[in-house]
Amino acid sequence: MRYASRVQQIAGKASTAWDMHMVANQKRARGEPAILMTVGDTDFASPTPAIAAVHESLARGRTYYTPSAGGLPMREAIARRHAHQTGQRTDADQVVVTVGAQNALLTAALCLIEPGDQVLVPEPMYLTYPGTIAAAGGVTVSVRSPANNRFHPLINELEAAIGPRTRAIFLATPNNPTGAVYTMEELSGIAALCQKYDLWLVSDEVYGDLVYDGRHVSPCTLPGMSARTITINSLSKSHAMAGWRLGWMIGPPELAQCAGQLAYCSTYGIPTFLQDAAVVALDHFPDGLPELQAAYRRRRDRFCERLEAVHLLSCRRPEGGMFVMLDTRASGLSAYDFAMGLVVEEGVATLPADDFGESATGYLRINLGVPDTEIDEAALRLVRYAERLGRHRAAS
Numbered sequence: 054m055r056y057a058s059r060v061q062q063i064a065g066k067a068s069t070a071w072d073m074h075m076v077a078n079q080k081r082a083r084g085e086p087a088i089l090m091t092v093g094d095t096d097f098a099s100p101t102p103a104i105a106a107v108h109e110s111l112a113r114g115r116t117y118y119t120p121s122a123g124g125l126p127m128r129e130a131i132a133r134r135h136a137h138q139t140g141q142r143t144d145a146d147q148v149v150v151t152v153g154a155q156n157a158l159l160t161a162a163l164c165l166i167e168p169g170d171q172v173l174v175p176e177p178m179y180l181t182y183p184g185t186i187a188a189a190g191g192v193t194v195s196v197r198s199p200a201n202n203r204f205h206p207l208i209n210e211l212e213a214a215i216g217p218r219t220r221a222i223f224l225a226t227p228n229n230p231t232g233a234v235y236t237m238e239e240l241s242g243i244a245a246l247c248q249k250y251d252l253w254l255v256s257d258e259v260y261g262d263l264v265y266d267g268r269h270v271s272p273c274t275l276p277g278m279s280a281r282t283i284t285i286n287s288l289s290k291s292h293a294m295a296g297w298r299l300g301w302m303i304g305p306p307e308l309a310q311c312a313g314q315l316a317y318c319s320t321y322g323i324p325t326f327l328q329d330a331a332v333v334a335l336d337h338f339p340d341g342l343p344e345l346q347a348a349y350r351r352r353r354d355r356f357c358e359r360l361e362a363v364h365l366l367s368c369r370r371p372e373g374g375m376f377v378m379l380d381t382r383a384s385g386l387s388a389y390d391f392a393m394g395l396v397v398e399e400g401v402a403t404l405p406a407d408d409f410g411e412s413a414t415g416y417l418r419i420n421l422g423v424p425d426t427e428i429d430e431a432a433l434r435l436v437r438y439a440e441r442l443g444r445h446r447a448a449s
């Protein structure tokens with residue numbers, strides 16, 4: 054049978070990153086202790102008021118259809134929260150509810166990109182971006198954000214990559230995997246490019262409430278940018294509600310109309326009782342869960358402190374987000390081999406970050422969404438493993 058070529062285009066290169074995850078799971082199945090720091094999930098429970106709201110909503114029989122773009126109460130709650138965080142007037146008709154931020158990314162791509170259009174993305178980038186852009190017929194043009202620039206974008210290189218088919222810039226601040234929180238100066242530079250070359254900016258802000266150094270800036274607040282920015286967010290990271298699949302996009306009303314039209318022929322809306330819970334979560338915790346933010350900051354500091362003394366490793370304290378980037382290049386191993394040895398010998402599963410982009414070659418991405426006890430134990434095992442590698446190297 055034949056399949057549309059689109060499916061081939063979105064498949065992306067085969068990722069080996071999940072090999073570590075599988076090894077750790079096999080270890081667990083054999084009853085051996087393993088610590089999984091690969092997937093961007095969290096040990097935090099979803100907020101109790103949101104869980105109670107689902108029960109209540111179901112008990113009230115709230116199981117019927119809502120408008121495809123989202124019911125008015127949820128769109129109003131999102132607009133309220135956005136206005137609270139950005140200081141910008143935001144109306145419900147600028148908001149479209151989506152199935153997590155991922156569905157918002159795809160919806161944005163489908164609304165903006167014609168086949169053959171190019172989208173600039175600073176790399177390292179979240180792994181779904183190239184497939185998402187390709188699903189809309191677009192071509193991802195990645196632009197490096199080098200490690201020696203703290204994985205921050207280089208505005209002159211972004212500008213040099215702009216061509217006649219460039220249609221948009223996609224970015225995530227704070228970034229996954231690097232944790233870079235883009236500065237006002239960098240975002241102003243990107244905003245200037247968008248205006249000079251008439252580009253859209255798709256701003257993925259799912260980690261916007263998880264900032265430890267610096268300040269999160271929503272690019273839609275920069276002069277002239279609200280008309281050409283799509284702000285994407287969700288409850289997945291900030292509210293520990295990843296499995297609920299509650300996300301949204303905010304942009305000019307005409308964009309929201311286009312996105313609503315897509316929702317009409319794709320998701321046809323999201324469950325009414327989950328929308329009710331989203332309103333409760335957003336109104337109770339407009340800036341995310343404070344205990345989750347405090348825990349990630351504490352874990353980041355504890356983990357990196359322990360690894361800072363290790364000769365072969367260099368730990369990069371993330372400015373935001375939920376991942377530590379660990380530079381393993383001095384070990385002489387590829388990130389894959391380092392990570393494979395670590396999981397086989399010490400049962401700690403991490404993600405080689407090379408797949409996120411060339412600038413991340415030789416780095417591991419390590420998830421902070423595991424309990425403090427596991428953070429401490431993982432640091433201990435990593436130190437032991439790296440010291441063993443160091444002794445082997447010295448002996449050979």
Ligand SMILES: Cc1ncc(COP(=O)(O)O)c(C=O)c1O
Pocket residue numbers: 093152153154155156179225228229257259286287288289295299300
């Ligand atoms: C940068 C980034 N954007 C989007 C997503 C997808 O988020 P959601 O669970 O809301 O679809 C993730 C998930 O890890 C992410 O890291």
